[in-house]
Amino acid sequence: MESQAYYTTWEDYxxxxxxxxxxxxxxxxxxxxxxxxxxxIIGLLI
Structure with missing residues (x-):
């Protein structure tokens, strides 16, 4: 399984x-x- 990468800026992504x-x-x-x-998101709020 691939590891999930996290980016701090749009440019990095x-x-x-x-x-x-x-x-x-x-x-x-x-x-x-x-x-x-x-x-x-709506599901979380309801």
Missing amino acids: VKEHPEIANENYHADIMQAYEEGLYKF
């Missing part, structure tokens, strides 16, 4: 994941991530 900074990155992937994140 982009160095490891250059596809994120690419303008052609798939918006549907980011939208699905954001929706999942919001559902999780």
Whole structure:
């Protein structure tokens, strides 16, 4: 299993994941991530 890396700045993250900074990155992937994140946060608050 891969170890989870933690980044202190956005620039550090982009160095490891250059596809994120690419303008052609798939918006549907980011939208699905954001929706999942919001559902999780709302679930914690309810």
